[in-house]
Each structure stands twice: as C-alpha cells, then as structure tokens.
Amino acid sequence: MPETKSYETIAANVAAVRENMRRAAEAAGRDPGEITLVAATKVQTSETIRNAIQAGITVCGENRVQELVAHLEDNAYEGAKVHFIGHLQTNKVKFVVGKVDMIESIDSVRLMDAVEKQAAKVDVIQDILLEVNIGDEESKGGAAIDEIMALARHAMECPHLNLRGIMCIPPATASDEENRAFFRETYQLFVDMKEKLGDNNPNIDCLSMGMSGDYPLAIEGGSTMVRVGTALFGARPPWHPQG
Numbered sequence: 001m002p003e004t005k006s007y008e009t010i011a012a013n014v015a016a017v018r019e020n021m022r023r024a025a026e027a028a029g030r031d032p033g034e035i036t037l038v039a040a041t042k043v044q045t046s047e048t049i050r051n052a053i054q055a056g057i058t059v060c061g062e063n064r065v066q067e068l069v070a071h072l073e074d075n076a077y078e079g080a081k082v083h084f085i086g087h088l089q090t091n092k093v094k095f096v097v098g099k100v101d102m103i104e105s106i107d108s109v110r111l112m113d114a115v116e117k118q119a120a121k122v123d124v125i126q127d128i129l130l131e132v133n134i135g136d137e138e139s140k141g142g143a144a145i146d147e148i149m150a151l152a153r154h155a156m157e158c159p160h161l162n163l164r165g166i167m168c169i170p171p172a173t174a175s176d177e178e179n180r181a182f183f184r185e186t187y188q189l190f191v192d193m194k195e196k197l198g199d200n201n202p203n204i205d206c207l208s209m210g211m212s213g214d215y216p217l218a219i220e221g222g223s224t225m226v227r228v229g230t231a232l233f234g235a236r237p238p239w240h241p242q243g
C-alpha cells in the first residue's frame with residue numbers, strides 16, 4: 001500500500017482538478033455544478049481517504065471488494081458517499097449491495113439478478129449504472145454496446161434496482177481523437193436510454209466517464225461524473241496497476 005497522502009497535497013490536487021473541470025465545462029457551455037468528481041481511491045490508505053474527504057471530496061470510488069470492506073470497517077468514508085466502480089463477482093455482491101450508494105459496474109443479467117436478489121434480502125433500493133465496454137476490448141469488463149438497452153429494460157423489471165445511467169472506460173491506449181469518438185458514442189447511448197425509458201424511469205441522470213488522462217475531454221463529451229485517481233493521489237505503484 002502506498003504511503004498516506006497529506007491533506008495539503010490532496011487539497012492542492014483537488015483544487016487543480018476542479019479548476020480543470022470548471023474550464024472544460026465552461027468551454028463546452030455546460031454548468032460545472034452538474035459534474036461530480038469521484039475520487040478513485042484504490043490502493044489508498046484509510047487515512048488518505050479521510051484527508052481527501054477533509055479536502056472536499058464528496059464521493060469515493062472503490063474497485064476492489066476487499067479494500068471496500070476494510071475501509072468500511074475503518075469508517076474511512078464518513079462524510080462522503082461511496083461508489084463501487086470495479087469488476088464485481090456474483091459471489092461477492094453481499095459485501096457491496098446496500099453498503100455503497102451506487103454500483104457503477106453492472107454488465108450482465110447474471111450480475112444484475114444477483115444484485116437484485118441481495119438488495120431484496122437486505123431491503124434496500126440499490127442505485128446502479130450499466131458499464132459499457134465501449135472499445136469492445138476482450139480483456140475488459142462491461143457489456144457490449146448492443147446489449148445495453150436489453151440490460152436497461154431488465155433493470156426496469158427489478159424492483160430493488162434504481163437504474164441511474166451508464167459508465168464507460170475507453171481503451172487505455174486511445175488517442176484524444178479516439179477518446180472523443182468513444183465519449184460521443186457513450187453519450188448517444190445515454191441519450192437513447194433516457195428517451196426510450198425516460199417515461200418509466202425519470203432517474204436516469206448519470207453518465208460516468210473520464211479519468212485522470214481524459215476527464216476534460218469526457219466533460220466536453222457530456223460526462224456528469226468523472227472518476228479520478230492519479231491526478232488526486234499521484235501515480236500508483238507499478239505492482240498494482242489499473243483495475
């Protein structure tokens with residue numbers, strides 16, 4: 001685990017990221033207030049998370065169940081919301097459902113059904129996003145683009161799920177131009193989903209896209225939620241890369 005990052009360091013980084021977000025939003029004619037900064041806290045210590053919340057972070061994004069459980073035990077997220085943003089196995093849903101404010105990475109009927117079942121059991125309505133594999137990468141999680149609407153309709157039939165929108169992670173190697181195209185495509189999917197399901201579900205309002213390397217582009221492309229790790233906490237150790 002990397003060393004704890006100080007409040008001062010994180011606060012300066014949060015200010016810089018928020019300033020970039022504001023500029024990107026204004027350049028695109030958007031209201032900066034409609035875009036949420038999610039701090040991607042993987043591999044960070046509970047103390048770093050507390051410092052980030054002290055520095056104004058309102059949502060933390062976790063992508064490993066084990067780290068989520070440890071930080072919950074530490075009460076590290078006190079004062080902020082938590083989103084689960086990583087790959088979720090069906091046998092681990094009990095550690096996540098009802099413990100987080102949103103699960104951003106639902107990518108199959110099987111996983112959705114497992115989350116619904118657990119949400120019913122613990123009697124919560126779980127906010128979810130559908131993760132789309134926008135670059136059609138074999139190694140990545142996320143549903144295929146042409147599966148998304150069927151998944152969204154399935155979510156409508158799950159009484160304990162509240163579908164809020166879409167999340168995507170473009171290929172790590174994408175150029176700015178390629179990223180623009182991926183973000184445009186994901187935005188279109190989001191708009192389609194709102195149009196097709198909007199009457200039945202007025203809650204579709206989240207488009208989670210953009211990370212340290214591309215969040216200004218994602219905001220230009222219509223993102224309402226950026227998930228930023230490196231730009232807030234510094235580079236992660238090489239033995240614990242992405243995901």
Ligand SMILES: *Cc1c(COP(=O)(O)O)cnc(C)c1O
Pocket residue numbers: 040042063085086169211212213227228229230231242243
């Ligand atoms: C790690 C991670 C991020 C943040 O990545 P950075 O490039 O460090 O900003 C965003 N989303 C997910 C799903 C992640 O796992």
